[in-house]
Amino acid sequence: MSILSERQKLILSLVVHDYIKTATPVGSKNLVEKFRLDFSPATVRNELAKLTEMNFLSQPHTSAGRIPTEKGYRLFVGVLMNTQELKEENRHMIEHQFFQTQQDQGIDGWMKLAASILASQSKAISLVSAPLPIRNSLKHVALIDLTGKQMLIVLVLTSGQMQQRFVTLTEQVSQNKLTMTANEINQRFKGMTTDQIHQEKQKSTTNNALMELVMKNVLNAMYETDAMKAGEVFTDGISNVLAEPEFAESEEARQALRIFEEQPALQSFLSKTALDQKIGGVQVLIGGEGLLTNLQNCSLVLARYGIPETLTGTVGVFGPMRMAYSRNIPTVRFIASLLSDLISESLVELQ
């Protein structure tokens, strides 16, 4: 495989650029005029022919302009594009949107917000998956007497999530008794994961009915948190992408967008795809690899966020293969870092 000349690289990246903007095959004459190149269309044609030969470009039909191939996009994203950081200005704008909503609504709220901002910035579909606690454990249990015969169980987990349960008791129990029970549970189970608690509990059976009742609820609530909240995926901007010719024209492609309204499919896809990525790095999937077959000329820009080995989620942008990588990649990276910061702050707060 021969190495590309500088001029070839230039021309290739111009083609990609132009095609991203116009979505129409780009030809030699057009290229020379638009970018004021100082060689002739014929020269450009020769180079285009070579690039086509090497499979970086393709032609929809013999007498049309060129379109980047998957391979072309890959080279563009990997080498040709100058991935600068996001402009100061844009960073501020995003931060502003993030923090003007003063209410702290917890992790869920942040994710929703991130999805909304990312969608509006990228004009594409945004995906934000809930951080999956790799090791979620019990931080604190509190028991609160409500009416004498009803109590509230409040659970704080190391991931920063909380759960509450109402439980109706068979007999009157004093707040004192509740506090003592809570203390005992905290001493014995603090810092343990769901499974560890389960095992520990097997060891010694108390005949303390209250204790049993509480622990049953605690375990249930923890299982739920583990299983459910874990993989939830927030999505935004589906309508953004409807304007793109790729989707406007093909009924099939439009149907394929259904997938973004189907939690289970999204979850399994994201969890399969991005797990081995390190925090902060951005991964670009070009040509809908592994995704739905009808979405083949689409791309996905993904990044992981959170705290390594502890609590990590995925954030990303989905759009046509000719998406604005040079804007989307830094944006995704920046939003991932914002989310990471927010999450580690919220963990520190709970320390």
Added chain:
Amino acid sequence: MSILSERQKLILSLVVHDYIKTATPVGSKNLVEKFRLDFSPATVRNELAKLTEMNFLSQPHTSAGRIPTEKGYRLFVGVLMNTQELKEENRHMIEHQFFQTQQDQGIDGWMKLAASILASQSKAISLVSAPLPIRNSLKHVALIDLTGKQMLIVLVLTSGQMQQRFVTLTEQVSQNKLTMTANEINQRFKGMTTDQIHQEKQKSTTNNALMELVMKNVLNAMYETDAMKAGEVFTDGISNVLAEPEFAESEEARQALRIFEEQPALQSFLSKTALDQKIGGVQVLIGGEGLLTNLQNCSLVLARYGIPETLTGTVGVFGPMRMAYSRNIPTVRFIASLLSDLISESLVELQ
């Protein structure tokens, strides 16, 4: 305004029926053949002409079949359609979907679920707005010592919503002191709305710093709940509607679907629209009245759910004007009643 003959009613409803199915203008001959009418096409033509005169039907151009007008749909929905209850079979299916998710995820979870079920049943866009507590008041406050210098404030509201806050204290405070403060607050403010608490608090200023701190947080949290969670709208099934010819063909209409990804617009629309509806009743808005101008040949089926005068939200279906009213209306009604039941149950639990 003359009254329609039985035959005219029959023909009108057949036209509506057929147009809902085929989305193409329906003509006399076709009508007679498809429904095996025992009068001739010419007769039907005469009737169609009269119905057109009376503005129940219209023609896209002089030599085409008829299409129902807004007025036509209104008559159909209001009088001609036999609004039977949802079939036993369908009710069971919906209930099953509703309750197979065993986890009780709180009101939010139910709403999401309702939106998802409604979208899949109606093949249109579903809307579920969070119940707006008309009179939300404080049920219980609990203060929990976490680490000696951090406490957790747990707020239970009469609407069944909960809020927690972490607060870092300037000095060590015992759980005992916290419990006493909580008791005091509960005695003084229990059952009051945000505004009432605000007033009551003005009356006597304590020099109890802890008390002040807690109350500041309680009020904040309550304001947030009032303002924010209140109007949130869950949406599902946007991609359903993309297949409909109304949207597949018009770029404009597709753009207009953006509105379903914009919380503020949705919230204000729903709150303006459906407030004066009584619980259980179903309201049908034909011709996108008041909604976006680009969505004029669309309709909305809405119902209120919840507990009258206390905690009510809206549930509904949005689709092309030629939607399957006869299926969607009972479905919306049924789902509204399910949600109402769930909400009143959850309130009873908290009593």
Added chain:
DNA sequence: CTTTAGCACTCAAGTCAATCGAGTGCTAAA
């Protein structure tokens, strides 16, 4: 007075051929 057969008329949608033009590859000269 109502229904229906017959007929001329309308008009969107489909078919087909001609034309246009952006783009190509190749060759030969600079």
Added chain:
DNA sequence: TTTAGCACTCGATTGACTTGAGTGCTAAAG
């Protein structure tokens, strides 16, 4: 190695023509 020139390709556009579902009107039949 670059470029001008030229014949060629082929999708897109245009416009004339045909087709057919549907109409309104009239006059005869019930």
